[in-house]
Amino acid sequence: MESDLLNVTLLSILVSGTATLLASSIAIPLGCYLGMRKFKGKELVRTVTYTLYGFPPVVAGLVLYILLSNSGPLGSLQLLFTPIAMILAQTLLVVPIVIGLTMSAVSTTSKDYTETAIILGADSWRTARTVIHEARIGIISAVMVGFGRALAEVGAVMLVGGNIQWHTRVLTTAIVLETREGNFEYGLALGAILLTIGMVFFYLMKRYQDKGMLT
Amino acid sequence: MSAIKARGISKSFGNRCVLKAIDLEVEEGDLFAIIGPSGAGKTTLLRILCSLQPPDSGTVTILGKQMSYREAEDLPLRRRMSFISQKPIAFRETVRENVAYPLRVRGIENGNEMVYHALQHVGLLDLADNLGVTLSGGELQRMAFARATVYNPEVLILDEFTAHLDPYNIKMLEDAVVSYRKEKGATVLTVTHNLFQAKRIASTTAFMLDGVIVEQNETARIFNSPADERTGSFVRGEMIF
Numbered sequence: 001m002e003s004d005l006l007n008v009t010l011l012s013i014l015v016s017g018t019a020t021l022l023a024s025s026i027a028i029p030l031g032c033y034l035g036m037r038k039f040k041g042k043e044l045v046r047t048v049t050y051t052l053y054g055f056p057p058v059v060a061g062l063v064l065y066i067l068l069s070n071s072g073p074l075g076s077l078q079l080l081f082t083p084i085a086m087i088l089a090q091t092l093l094v095v096p097i098v099i100g101l102t103m104s105a106v107s108t109t110s111k112d113y114t115e116t117a118i119i120l121g122a123d124s125w126r127t128a129r130t131v132i133h134e135a136r137i138g139i140i141s142a143v144m145v146g147f148g149r150a151l152a153e154v155g156a157v158m159l160v161g162g163n164i165q166w167h168t169r170v171l172t173t174a175i176v177l178e179t180r181e182g183n184f185e186y187g188l189a190l191g192a193i194l195l196t197i198g199m200v201f202f203y204l205m206k207r208y209q210d211k212g213m214l215t
Numbered sequence: 216m217s218a219i220k221a222r223g224i225s226k227s228f229g230n231r232c233v234l235k236a237i238d239l240e241v242e243e244g245d246l247f248a249i250i251g252p253s254g255a256g257k258t259t260l261l262r263i264l265c266s267l268q269p270p271d272s273g274t275v276t277i278l279g280k281q282m283s284y285r286e287a288e289d290l291p292l293r294r295r296m297s298f299i300s301q302k303p304i305a306f307r308e309t310v311r312e313n314v315a316y317p318l319r320v321r322g323i324e325n326g327n328e329m330v331y332h333a334l335q336h337v338g339l340l341d342l343a344d345n346l347g348v349t350l351s352g353g354e355l356q357r358m359a360f361a362r363a364t365v366y367n368p369e370v371l372i373l374d375e376f377t378a379h380l381d382p383y384n385i386k387m388l389e390d391a392v393v394s395y396r397k398e399k400g401a402t403v404l405t406v407t408h409n410l411f412q413a414k415r416i417a418s419t420t421a422f423m424l425d426g427v428i429v430e431q432n433e434t435a436r437i438f439n440s441p442a443d444e445r446t447g448s449f450v451r452g453e454m455i456f
Contacts, residue, residue, distance in 0.1 A: 112304050115267055120317040120362065121294040124286055134307060 004165070009193055012170040015083055015157070016150035019090030023150075024143050027095045031102025031142070032132050036110050046103065052096030060092045061156030068160065081162040086170070089156035094146040101145060105138020106131060140209045144202055151198055171197075216279070218243040218370055218402035219264060224273035226259055233259045235426040236273065241419070246396050246403045248417035248434065250410060252449070256426040257406040258301075261374050264404070265298045278369060294321065296370035301378050303359030305347025310339060310358050313347040317366045326365070333361035337391050353384030360388060364395055371395070373405040377412065385409075389416050410450060414438055422446040 034045060066072050068080040079085045113134045117127040132139070154172035161168035163177060171194045178187035219241040226234040233256045241247045249257050262268040264275055269284035276282070280292050297317075306313050314333050318326035334340045337357035342350065350358055356376060363371065373392070377385040393416055396403050407413050413420050414434060421431035422443070430437065430446045441447045 113306075115300075116304055116306075117316075117320075118267065118286075118293070119265065119298045120320060121290070121366070122320040123290055126320050130306070 005190075005193075007166060008169050008171055008174050008190075009197070011083065011168075012151065012172070012194070013197060015086045015170055016090060016147060016153075019087045019094055019150045020143060020147040022087065023091045023094035023098055023146055026091075027098035027146075028102050028139060028142070031099040031139075032106050032128070032135075034099065035103040035106025035135075036114070036128060036131060046100070049096050049100040049103065053100060055093060055096065057089075057093055057153050057155035058159065061089050061159030064089050064092065064156065064160050080160060081164060081168055083161070083168060085160040086157040086168060089160050090150040090153055093153060093156060094150050097149055098142045098146045101142030102135075102139050105135040105142065108138070109135040137209055140205055144205045144209075147201055147205075148198060151194065151201075216243050217241060217276070218245070218278055219247075219404060220276040221260070221264065222274050222276075224260065224263060224270045224275065226256070226263065226268075226270050233426050234263075234270070237426070237428055239421070239428060239431075241402055241404050243402055244396070244400050245419050246393070246417050247405070248413035248420045249404070249406045249423050249428075250408070250413050250420060250437075250449070251423035253408070255423045257423055258374055260423075261298070261372055261404070261406055265296065265372055266293055267298075294366075295368060296372065297363040297366075297368040298372045299356075299359050299363050299374065299376045301375040303355060305350065305355060305358065307346070307348055309344050310334070310347050310350065311343040313358060314362045314365050317362060321366060323366075329365050330361075333365040336364070336395070337361045338387060353380050353387075356380060356384065356388060357391070360391055367399055367401075369399075369401055371401050371403045373403065375406060375408060377407075377409065385412070392416060410438075410452075422449060424449070 034042070064085065065080065067074045068077070068085055069075055079088070110131050113131045114127055117130040122130060152172065154176060157168075157170060158173050158176065161170070161173065163169050163173040171190050175187045175190045178184070178190065217240045219239065221237055221239040224234050224237040225232070237260060239260070249260070251257055259268070263270045264277070266282050266284060266289045274281055277292055278295060282289055282292065306316060311330055311334070314330045315326055318329060331340070334343055337360050339354065339357055339361060342354060347355070347358060360376070371392070377388050380388070389412065392403060392405070395401060405417070417434045419431065420434040420437040422429045422437065422441070422445070424445055430441060430443045432442070437446060438450050441450060
C-alpha cells in the first residue's frame, strides 16, 4: 500500500512536472514573441488562446486517444496507456495557459521597456532580452498556473493513461478510483498529498519569483 | 552646422493632424527649448526625432545622417543620441546596473569609471547599490539622466525632464544638463512647459502651437520681444488660443 502510494505520488510529480517543463519550453518563447510583436490578427490569436484556457480535458484526452490508438495516425508509436501519453495530454492543456499568461506579462511590460532599451542603444535582440527579463515575474506566474492545471488534471490522463496500477496511476486518477470504491478517507488523504505537492511547488516558485523581483 | 534638421514633418493619428509640415533646425552645441501648450505636438515631434516613431512625411537628419526609421539601419545613429522622457522607468536592477545598461548594450565591459562619473554628476553615488525601482521621482529622473549621458551622446533630447519635480531636483537636473552640454559640447533639445526653465537654460527657443512652429529665435527675444502675437500671449501666460 505504502509503496503504491509513493509510486502514485512520484508519477504525479514526474508527469505534471515534465508536462509543465515541456509546455513552458514551447509556450514561453511563443508567448514572448506574440506579446512583443504587432501583427494583423493578434487579437484573434489572443482570443483563441484565452478560449483554450477552458479546453475540456476530456476532449483533449479524446483527441489524443484517437491519435495514439492502434488505428490512429500515431498508433505505431505504442504510446497509449503510457506516462508519455499522459505527459502529452497535460502539455496540450498547459500550453495555451502559459502562452496566454506569458503574452499578457510581456505585452504589459513591452512598450515602456522596449522604448527605454531602444533609446539607450539596444539592438532588437537585446531589446527583446530586456523585455523578457523585466517580464520574468509574470512568466514565473504563468508556469505556476500551468503546473497547477497539470497537477489537478484528471479527465485526459484517465483516458490516455488508463489508470493502470504501478504504471499510469497518478494521484488524481487514484482519487477517482478510491471514490468509486467508497474509500472516501483514503481519497481525501490522496487529495491532501496533491495539495501539499502544489503548495511546496508554489512556495518554491514564489521564493524564486520574489528573488526575481529584487534582483 | 545643424545637429538636428527636420524638414516637412507631418504626423496624424486617425483624423487628428498632430504635426503639420514642421521644419526645425538645431545648431550643433545649442541648448534649444521648445515651448507650447499641451497638445501642440511637442512630444510627438521629439519621438520622431528619436526614431521612436516614423513621420507620415518629411525627413529627419541627425548629425548629418538621415533617419531611415528602420531599426537596424538607424542603430549607429541612435547610439550617438539619447532621450529622457517625462516618466522614465528603471530596470529591475541596481542604480549602478541601470546606468551601466547603455554601456553593456554597446559591449563596453570596463565602464565602471564612466558609471561612477555619471552617478557623481547627478549626486547619486550614495544610492548606487539601491534598486532602481525604489528611487523617488526626483532620484529616478536623475538616474535617467546619468543613464542617458553615461556614454556621452552628442545629441540629448529631453521631454519635460523636470515635470512634477521639487525645486531641489529641478535645479540639480538643470545644472547637470547645462554642465553636460558645456563639458561635452553636446546639442540639447528640450521640451518644457516651464517657461522659467526655458529662460534659465536655453539659448534658442521655439514656440509650438497646433502642430506648427509659430516662431523660433534667441530665448531672450522670444520672451522679451516676440514677433508673433500668439507667442507673446503664451509667454505672458494669457493663453488666449
